[in-house]
Amino acid sequence: MSPRNLMRSALLVYLVFPFLFLLSHFHITNWPEWRELLWAFKNSFLQAFFSAVFSLLLGTWVAFGLISFTGGFRRHYRMILEILCLLPNFLPPLFTLLSILNFIDPFPMGIAGITIAHTILNFGLVAVMMANIIENKIGSLAELAYIEGSTRWQFLRKAFWPLLKNDIFLLTLFIFAVCFGSFAIPLIVGGGKGTTMEVLIYEKIRLSSNWSEAVVLAVIQSAFIFAVSFFAKRGGAAGPSRVVNLRILRSFSGIGALLLIMAFGFLGYVQGVVEGFHQISAFYELQSPLLWNFLGSLVMGILVGLLAYGSLLVIAYCWPKAWFEKFLSGYMAPSTALCCFAFLIVGTNESFWPFIKIPLAFNLLCLASLHRMGWDGVLRSLEGQITIARILGANSTQIFKEVLMPQISKRAALFAGVAAVWACGDYSVSRILAHRDVTLAMMTETLMSGYRLGLATVLSLSLVACGVICFFVMVGVGNVFSRKSI
């Protein structure tokens, strides 16, 4: 077996490990009730569908605002706006949710509530991704259309939609998959009428210890996403990267919408921080745990970042291969609880093992998202170069080292940085796999479960700081490796 085949197989085994392990560990003795299954599936589908559509609409509007800031000093504004867009992804979901509930009062529970919460959580991510797609794929055409005197509507109808429809579908599918597998939001704002597959899986484990039904549900859920992804078509190739004039699409009202949502949405969060500062003296006696947990978050974030960086590079090394591509675009990790319990049961959980198991579990949970977020697009845009290099006689290792690595290292590090940020804000994985508070996120959760929501809100600021540090460490790693590869 060639090294590439070996690595493909190893990655595949790693990704399906929780399914294989749980299916062998918990023998399937009974199936979920059809009525219950269909009902939860319908709820999952509806909320994910509407969340994806509304995130896309709002995100595209904001993207039209973001593309107004290109070149020169405007790039710095763009960076600030992009951080604002991604802020909901930086914080534990409960904070974002409390902020949303603060400005939508009364908040509609059920499918409508889940859709609203998911839309507000994801539209920023869509905006950042959509802005990149526009600039890289139809930027030059938009500039030409503007010079030629096309109207915005004409461009949207004749160029934007026909050229980007596959990318838009993939982006929608990405958000759909994220929302389909979302857990915390449906649990809190779903109410009984909004019980989704993920919540049902949790109920099966928590209420009746019915692991076999839970595993079956997770398999069905993943199989559905896999089947939908199977029909997805590739997006168009990216054009040469340069600063282009995007006047034909840009809209400052998109920035207005972003600022408005953030201002209202995060007013509650800011209030929480201010209230929490009144109790800040409580942290005085906890300087040592704070410091160690900050360090723990940093280590955990960087470990996840490095693992994600490595995994993305492994995917690149194994690229292209039809079945491998199909598998990665369709793969959906099992629910967080199932995945973590699979890692918990395997081997010991003492000493340094949580620091190995948590990054492994987290990487497994987020790798598919990173891939769909744009890693597949990056690799597809380089397929032409890979083919030419191969025709010229280069072997796989040479292609990876000399052709791919210099071009993809920075992007891989960027995605790995996003994974590191997510890892810093997570406590659901570490709460199951760690034996004590080892990160700031876990400490935040402990504070919340003991009345101290204000202090937890203050502490969440340090989570953001930790996430930013991890992100820039990963960006630095990517920069160094890309320079040294050339």
Add this chain to the structure above:
Amino acid sequence: MKHFILFVTVVFVGLFLALLNKNDETKPQEVKPTLRVFGYSSFTGQWGPGPGLKELFEKDCECQVQYIEGSDSGILLQRLKIEGDSLGADLVVGLDQFDLQKALSEQKWRELNISGLDAYDEVKPALQNSYFVPFDWGVIAFVARKGELNQPPRSLDDLMEPELKRKIAIEDPRTSSPGMQFLYWVVRAKGEDEGFKFIQKIMDQVHSYSPTWSAAYGLFTKKQAKLALSYVTSPVYHQVEEKNNDYVALEFKEGHPIQYEFMGIPDFCKNCELAERFVNLMLSDQGQKLIMQKNYMFPIIKNVKEGTPFADIPQFKTLGDFQIPPAQEVERLLKKWSEVRRGDGT
């Protein structure tokens, strides 16, 4: 390139080792026995009673106490079931009365020999169990802000008042112990049929069924809700820690349910004698005081709360007799609740 990688690796490995070394502080430095206590995060965490109890115990036990965190009581049981003796827990802390039957059916536990405790009358029935002993208790009640409600509810039926529409924060009984207490409260107070009719009606009044107590209470403190299902002792937290007297627990005429938190020694314990000594510490005056002050729950031993703000908490009428509901009964009620919640039931 090589230098860079070397530099980054050295720095990172240094940080990692420092962190591991810190985490291993809880491991015996010399050959000392280690008592492993498995508990929920807010018990073992920095703000919980765990660290204080550990310090007290280690003073004269010639041993080390190591906590293993298990999120909440539901996850505690799952992990006990799945990991079994590989978890290495000598003592399990934080099960409530709804978990006990399940815990008994899934694990073997050592009998506890607890006698001579000067316990409150409300606690005495819970002490009859041979395998588990309560270490604190709380009276479940709705908490409100003073002056916010025109007519504060005085009974379960008052929760249907229009001014409370979508303003009550309750925990989901499937995932939270206080939520289960509320379900049981309604069923006990009204009977099962009437109780579930009431549950169906109250769905419109509830702001949300939160998965955890912290989420429900967070909604209340963020003023999203006017009432939160919590504990009679909750206002004391605001009084002591925030110097805020605006919170009040509301007494209902039906009587209130009591939540007990139990501990037990699994049969596979390795340091069983130490576990028993730790149980005794938790039931001592000193241990009870610490638990009361950190957990904001009532002590089970009399006289511990005297001279503290807990002594001033008005005594609420409670539902009375203590029961350990069978696991199947709990599951049946929850299934029925889920059906009502989905709009399928009654």
